[in-house]
Amino acid sequence: MTRKFDDATLVAYIDGELDDTLAEEIALFLTQNSEARAFVEDLKVLDRQLQHDADEIAFAGGLDELKARLTTLAGTPQSRIRRRMDWGQAAPIAATVVALVVGLALGYLTANHRLDNQIAALASAREEDQKMLRTAISNALEKVASGHVVNWQSATTGAEARVRPIRTFKAKDGSWCREYERLLTFDTQTELTHAIACRKGEANWQTRVVTTDG
Amino acid sequence: MRYIVTTAPEDIEQQLLMMLPRLRRFCIGLSGTISDGDDLCQAAIERALTNQHRFEQGTRLDSWLFRIARNLFLNKIRADNVRRGHLHMVQNQEHESHDGEAAGQAQIELGRVFSEVYRLPEEQRSVLLLVAVEGFSYKETAEISGLPIGTVTSRIARARQSLRQLVNEEGPGLSASARRERHDQKI
Numbered sequence: 001m002t003r004k005f006d007d008a009t010l011v012a013y014i015d016g017e018l019d020d021t022l023a024e025e026i027a028l029f030l031t032q033n034s035e036a037r038a039f040v041e042d043l044k045v046l047d048r049q050l051q052h053d054a055d056e057i058a059f060a061g062g063l064d065e066l067k068a069r070l071t072t073l074a075g076t077p078q079s080r081i082r083r084r085m086d087w088g089q090a091a092p093i094a095a096t097v098v099a100l101v102v103g104l105a106l107g108y109l110t111a112n113h114r115l116d117n118q119i120a121a122l123a124s125a126r127e128e129d130q131k132m133l134r135t136a137i138s139n140a141l142e143k144v145a146s147g148h149v150v151n152w153q154s155a156t157t158g159a160e161a162r163v164r165p166i167r168t169f170k171a172k173d174g175s176w177c178r179e180y181e182r183l184l185t186f187d188t189q190t191e192l193t194h195a196i197a198c199r200k201g202e203a204n205w206q207t208r209v210v211t212t213d214g
Numbered sequence: 215m216r217y218i219v220t221t222a223p224e225d226i227e228q229q230l231l232m233m234l235p236r237l238r239r240f241c242i243g244l245s246g247t248i249s250d251g252d253d254l255c256q257a258a259i260e261r262a263l264t265n266q267h268r269f270e271q272g273t274r275l276d277s278w279l280f281r282i283a284r285n286l287f288l289n290k291i292r293a294d295n296v297r298r299g300h301l302h303m304v305q306n307q308e309h310e311s312h313d314g315e316a317a318g319q320a321q322i323e324l325g326r327v328f329s330e331v332y333r334l335p336e337e338q339r340s341v342l343l344l345v346a347v348e349g350f351s352y353k354e355t356a357e358i359s360g361l362p363i364g365t366v367t368s369r370i371a372r373a374r375q376s377l378r379q380l381v382n383e384e385g386p387g388l389s390a391s392a393r394r395e396r397h398d399q400k401i
Contacts, residue, residue, distance in 0.1 A: 007375060011370060012371075014374075015351075015352065043374050051346070052325070053326070053329075054343075057238070057324060058236060058239040060248060061248075063238065065252070066238065066252045066256060067234070069256050070231070155276060156229065156232060158276075185349075
């Protein structure tokens with residue numbers, strides 16, 4: 001079976017690895033070739049199922065045990081403390097031992113607590129993403145010509161966005177406004193929104209209207 | 215435009231632990247079971263914590279962590295293969311968990327599609343997990359794996375083709391749900 005684009009190219013297309021011109025060419029080709037279209041659709045369905053399974057596994061039973069094991073690890077350095085025994089100083093040593101045990105226990109509890117916080121911090125990382133994304137959008141609107149795409153990716157949560165200014169116009173109050181499109185991908189979900197933002201100052205764009213595509 | 219989180223040394227520990235769920239699913243995907251995956255995940259975090267100073271500022275911490283996990287995994291299967299006395303490694307380790315009951319168990323534990331990933335050769339498995347699950351680009355995946363980008367491109371294509379075949383062979387339930395999902399999308 002020969003067709004215009006081989007499987008590897010179609011796979012690269014799914015992964016967003018092709019330049020815009022080639023991607024558009026393939027999108028057109030897929031409307032004409034049902035076998036290739038079925039292949040691409042199959043792979044996309046598989047991807048979503050794979051990502052869904054993977055998300056469940058990330059938080060499946062055993063995560064707490066794993067956290068506990070890592071917490072124990074975080075508590076170990078203190079236990080390596082060695083002291084030479086001198087029975088003449090038994091009382092101070094006993095006090096030290098008690099203090100050390102208490103210290104270790106506290107260290108363990110603190111570490112465990114901290115670890116829980118860090119898992120919970122994923123949520124605040126998402127908030128941080130929102131802030132960074134807003135900055136990225138402002139920069140895109142400030143610098144990029146209409147029709148061009150700016151990609152953004154969070155290094156910590158894996159969230160991704162594509163921002164594309166669509167057109168520019170002047171509002172009644174004299175401020176410059178731009179319509180733009182934002183494709184946000186997080187985990188397995190994607191969200192496409194259209195929005196209008198107006199310039200409030202140097203690289204400061206306020207989004208006024210947002211519509212989400214169905 | 216790309217934002218790379220630059221990391222103060224004291225933040226590295228915290229960020230590594232925040233990546234635990236992502237690292238965990240990667241390790242489980244490589245290892246084929248939750249318990250082996252969690253062992254690998256623990257070893258990788260330990261290694262990263264003790265080698266913090268080697269992390270190159272301005273690069274992606276998650277890439278570095280995944281690279282550590284991948285290397286540990288490869289070292290382990292190499293060691294296992296040597297111990298078993300056959301040196302043809304990496305290629306197609308059909309695991310004992312793939313007959314009957316055990317395979318069914320893996321499906322319940324790992325999910326239908328994810329459990330099939332383990333039937334791919336290791337070289338495809340890790341590339342597929344990095345691209346399709348973790349969302350790394352081919353270039354980033356090539357850097358994590360220490361491979362030329364062309365190799366990543368061909369491995370990911372082969373992995374996806376094989377996975378599609380495996381899942382289609384694996385019983386009608388899944389294809390039916392896949393068909394349904396596809397149908398829903400068209401509406």
